[in-house]
Amino acid sequence: DQQVKQNSPSLSVQEGRISILNCDYTNSMFDYFLWYKKYPAEGPTFLISISSIKDKNEDGRFTVFLNKSAKHLSLHIVPSQPGDSAVYFCAASSQTGANNLFFGTGTRLTVIP
Amino acid sequence: EADIYQTPRYLVIGTGKKITLECSQTMGHDKMYWYQQDPGMELHLIHYSYGVNSTEKGDLSSESTVSRIRTEHFPLTLESARPSHTSQYLCASSKGSGGPYEQYFGPGTRLTVT
Numbered sequence: 306d307q308q309v310k311q312n313s314p315s316l317s318v319q320e321g322r323i324s325i326l327n328c329d330y331t332n333s334m335f336d337y338f339l340w341y342k343k344y345p346a347e348g349p350t351f352l353i354s355i356s357s358i359k360d361k362n363e364d365g366r367f368t369v370f371l372n373k374s375a376k377h378l379s380l381h382i383v384p385s386q387p388g389d390s391a392v393y394f395c396a397a398s399s400q401t402g403a404n405n406l407f408f409g410t411g412t413r414l415t416v417i418p
Numbered sequence: 419e420a421d422i423y424q425t426p427r428y429l430v431i432g433t434g435k436k437i438t439l440e441c442s443q444t445m446g447h448d449k450m451y452w453y454q455q456d457p458g459m460e461l462h463l464i465h466y467s468y469g470v471n472s473t474e475k476g477d478l479s480s481e482s483t484v485s486r487i488r489t490e491h492f493p494l495t496l497e498s499a500r501p502s503h504t505s506q507y508l509c510a511s512s513k514g515s516g517g518p519y520e521q522y523f524g525p526g527t528r529l530t531v532t
Contacts, residue, residue: 337518346427346525346528348422348424348508348510348524349461349523350523351522354520394461400518404519406461408460408462409460
């Protein structure tokens with residue numbers, strides 16, 4: 306049973322506009338959430354994380370929002386750039402679960418120049 | 419910048435062969451992980467280690483085995499490869515106690531068993 310879900314397999318955005326990637330989770334014990342970016346034939350690269358005690362974390366063009374009551378998080382990229390085109394994975398962990406990560410299936414973002 | 423290495427990057431091998439996928443990290447991280455990923459699917463944890471001489475099975479059952487004799491090295495072995503083992507294998511590492519911490523990934527090994 307998948308505990309982290311990314312329901313949009315793909316997203317296309319015009320360069321300069323905002324990209325919003327969404328992620329839902331089912332396990333209320335999750336207390337740490339991460340976003341990874343993956344290019345073909347490479348391993349995932351860590352982008353940004355958020356603890357469950359926060360509802361927003363910002364790093365440059367990337368902002369992650371967490372809505373614990375809805376068990377939902379989102380990644381905002383603004384402005385989007387062609388180099389952002391990649392597959393984005395949402396992941397979650399809990400301290401009671403040895404901090405092992407559970408991943409979503411990913412969303413392929415295409416930024417159109 | 420994360421320094422975690424995997425070899426080989428690509429491997430095509432016949433059924434029944436024994437293979438070892440190598441993973442090394444130079445960050446001194448205590449925890450190391452192996453994931454399996456099929457195209458369009460999530461990463462599944464198959465093995466992890468808290469430190470030297472510690473290995474645990476992950477959420478996805480796997481016929482592979484791992485060892486952790488040195489902190490920096492976490493090889494994965496398949497005694498007898500089968501076509502069902504065809505997949506991408508990703509190694510990762512993170513700091514140990516006091517987390518949570520992000521995991522850093524290697525470039526992966528794309529395994530094809532014919």
